[in-house]
Amino acid sequence: MESSPERRLTDQGRERKQQILDAATVLFASRGYQATRVADICAEAGVAKGLFYWYFDSKESLFADLIRSMRLQLRRTQGAAMDPSTDPVTRLRAGVEASVRFMADHAAYFSLIESERTDESLRPVLSEGGEIYAADTQRVIVEAQRAGLIPDYADAQMLTLGVIGAVSHFCQFHRNGRTTMSVDELANFVAGWTVRAVGADDRITLGG
Amino acid sequence: MESSPERRLTDQGRERKQQILDAATVLFASRGYQATRVADICAEAGVAKGLFYWYFDSKESLFADLIRSMRLQLRRTQGAAMDPSTDPVTRLRAGVEASVRFMADHAAYFSLIESERTDESLRPVLSEGGEIYAADTQRVIVEAQRAGLIPDYADAQMLTLGVIGAVSHFCQFHRNGRTTMSVDELANFVAGWTVRAVGADDRITLGG
DNA sequence: CAGCCTATTGACCCGCTGGTCAAGTTTGGA
């Protein structure tokens, strides 16, 4: 019931912990958090139940770990996605494409957070990120509006929600097999879709 | 463990059943299906636990009942939404606006189906509808493409997914309070968003 | 009133699952 104050892990320890984390990711993604039993995770990871509680305080704390570690990775990847020397619409495009690719690569993770969004006990952990991503996006959009590339009588916040939503739901459809597009095609299509929706259409591409 | 072969209900019986159904809707929507206990539902409805099993075979069967009855209502409402004598883009607009309004009116229901989409045991019931809605939408889009109102080098199916996704995720943001727009404003905005994204922009409105 | 069906209760059952623990093994470093 404690463990938090920095337990020193050996190489083997770190490996085992990751092993459990991986097993949990797979199971959470396919059955959801609630429906996944600690025993299942241990079986999947091939370790005894007690070991779970050597590395994690609780099932919920493992979940938090999972989310946070993934978020770190996501943020890093996204950071490198947009070239600051280009114009905002180009950056928006690039950001959207990168996000789509990233989400496709980490399908299991995103299907997890998507499904567990309404879980009362998990809400805090889940919502603590995400606003950051929104802020990033909104910044680009406002910049584009200032540069006259996007009509500025539309609410920037709504446009932001639209972009984020579009990326996430197209990826969701991709995960569910509702579309069989390749990731490249998808990324391109979604970029086109959002640029058009946002009102920055230069009429050059309609993606697909 | 049976009950299905048409139990005859008195007026009072029907009322009680609905009462339990309503209680379940509220709780499912706010905590999710898994996290809601049968005892909670009974407490909310103000009846004893045994009564639950007088009217329903199981928690899962209540859920199925809920979904099916709601779907019926939804389909009826949507049927009346679009005026067949207008052009496809106008109909698309109208359909989107009507859907947004409907989803806002039935927020509890949609937040429920949205959150429980990944639940293994519930998937069959959940997915048995939904394709119908997609088919309706796609028909309008294809029609618009034939009429030259939407560029036809874009994949109609992808555009359909985009429309459906946009409606559902904007409504989701509305439910979560991520936007404080009124339902009317929202409906208008989403209609504008989708029309632009789909490539049918007549440059008259950018919503908001 | 008698018989039957619906309606309603709450105590009870039992399997499941998150979490604990005492006991044992391995590893690392002094």
Added chain:
DNA sequence: TCCAAACTTGACCAGCGGGTCAATAGGCTG
């Protein structure tokens, strides 16, 4: 070589929660 800490196990526990049931009340029909 030896100690302590990291690691690993599986049996065990307690409470929770879905589902059951016997008992009772009430209402309709003959």
